[in-house]
Amino acid sequence: MIPWLIFAVVAVPLVVVGFMVSRRRTQAAERPAPGDAQALTEQEVAEAESYEAKWRQEDEERYHRERLP
Helix, strand or coil, X not given: CHHHHHHHHHHHHHHHHHHHHHHHHHHHHHCCXXXXXXXXXXXXXXXXXXXXXXXXXXXXHHHHHHHCC
């Protein structure tokens, strides 16, 4: 009975602590740094707006070629 009690008092808390540490590491790795995420988002928005402006211009030119030869 005593070995099981020692096992429960020592091993179970170690397993719980190990699980919590691995969970924190996983969460930290999944989350990007706040400054990097903001910069990346602004860069992506700028690229998307640039692409959209280019696409609109090409679409307008294509429309005029198709409609008004």
